[in-house]
Amino acid sequence: MKPLTFTPTAEITKPVDLTALRPDNLTGMKITDIERIKIRNGSASELVGDLFAVSGDNPRDIVFDGARSSLECIGSGMKYGSIQVMGDAGALTGCQMSGGVITITGDAGNFCANSMRGGLIRIRGSCGDYLASGLPGSKFAMNNGCVIVNGNAGKRLADRMRRGLIIVHGDVGPGTCSAMIAGTVMLLGNSGGNLGVHMKRGSIICSESCDLPDDRFLGQPFEGKGFLALIQRYLEEIGEPLNLCEKLGSPRYRFIGDLSHGGMGEVISYRF
Numbered sequence: 001m002k003p004l005t006f007t008p009t010a011e012i013t014k015p016v017d018l019t020a021l022r023p024d025n026l027t028g029m030k031i032t033d034i035e036r037i038k039i040r041n042g043s044a045s046e047l048v049g050d051l052f053a054v055s056g057d058n059p060r061d062i063v064f065d066g067a068r069s070s071l072e073c074i075g076s077g078m079k080y081g082s083i084q085v086m087g088d089a090g091a092l093t094g095c096q097m098s099g100g101v102i103t104i105t106g107d108a109g110n111f112c113a114n115s116m117r118g119g120l121i122r123i124r125g126s127c128g129d130y131l132a133s134g135l136p137g138s139k140f141a142m143n144n145g146c147v148i149v150n151g152n153a154g155k156r157l158a159d160r161m162r163r164g165l166i167i168v169h170g171d172v173g174p175g176t177c178s179a180m181i182a183g184t185v186m187l188l189g190n191s192g193g194n195l196g197v198h199m200k201r202g203s204i205i206c207s208e209s210c211d212l213p214d215d216r217f218l219g220q221p222f223e224g225k226g227f228l229a230l231i232q233r234y235l236e237e238i239g240e241p242l243n244l245c246e247k248l249g250s251p252r253y254r255f256i257g258d259l260s261h262g263g264m265g266e267v268i269s270y271r272f
Contacts (some may be wrong), residue, residue, distance in 0.1 A: 058084070073093070104122065
C-alpha cells in the first residue's frame with residue numbers, strides 16, 4: 001500500500017483548515033469521497049479535490065507533499081497513524097492529538113501541539129510561539145505525549161503543561177514553562193527570560209546556564225544522572241539519535257521553585 005498523498009495543485013495563500021484530513025477520519029474512504037470533503041480555505045469552503053491532487057491508498061500513512069505554512073490544523077485531533085509534512089506546517093498542528101506520529105521536515109507555526117494528549121510530534125526545523133501550551137481559556141495544556149524540535153522554539157513554550165516530554169535542540173523564547181504543572185522539558189540551547197515563572201511542579205533540564213531570580217528559585221549543587229537513563233531509553237524506543245550523557249555531561253545545579261507557587265518544581269542546570 002502507498003501513503004495517501006495530498007499535493008497542492010495551485011499556490012495556497014489563505015489559511016486552509018486540514019483537521020478533516022487525518023488517518024482516523026479517512027480510514028475506509030475512497031479517493032473520490034476524500035476529494036469531495038469540504039474544508040475551510042480562508043473564509044470560504046472548498047472541496048479537497050479543488051486544492052489538492054490526491055493519490056495513494058493507505059489513509060493510516062498520510063503525506064502532505066509540498067506543504068507550506070498556510071496549511072493549518074494538520075493532525076488536529078489525530079488518534080492513530082502517521083502524518084508526514086514535506087515542508088512547513090501552519091498553526092495548530094497536532095492540536096489535541098491523542099495518538100500517532102506527525103513528522104514535519106520544515107518549520108511549524110504557532111500553537112503546535114496545543115492541548116496535546118498523546119502521540120509524538122517531530123519538528124526537524126523550528127517552531128513558533130506557544131508550543132505545547134493550552135488553548136485560550138483551557139486550564140491545562142499538553143497532558144501527555146512527546147514533542148521533539150531540532151531547531152528553535154518561540155515564547156511561552158509548555159505554558160500550563162501537565163504531562164509529557166518536550167526536547168528542544170535550539171534556543172527558546174521567554175516565558176518557557178510558565179505556570180507548568182508537571183512534565184519534563186529539556187532545553188539543549190539557550191533559555192529565554194522568565195523561565196519557569198509560576199511553575200508548580202515538573203522538571204526543566206537546561207544544558208546551558210539559566211537566569212533564575214533568587215527570590216523564586218533556591219539552588220544547590222547537584223550531580224544526579226538517573227533521570228537521564230529513563231529519557232534515553234524512551235528516545236531509543238522511538239528511534240531518536242540523541243546520546244544525552246554525551247551531549248550533556250554532568251549536571252551542576254538543581255533549583256527548586258517557583259517558591260511563590262509552592263516550590264515543588266525543579267530546574268536542573270548543566271552550566272552555572
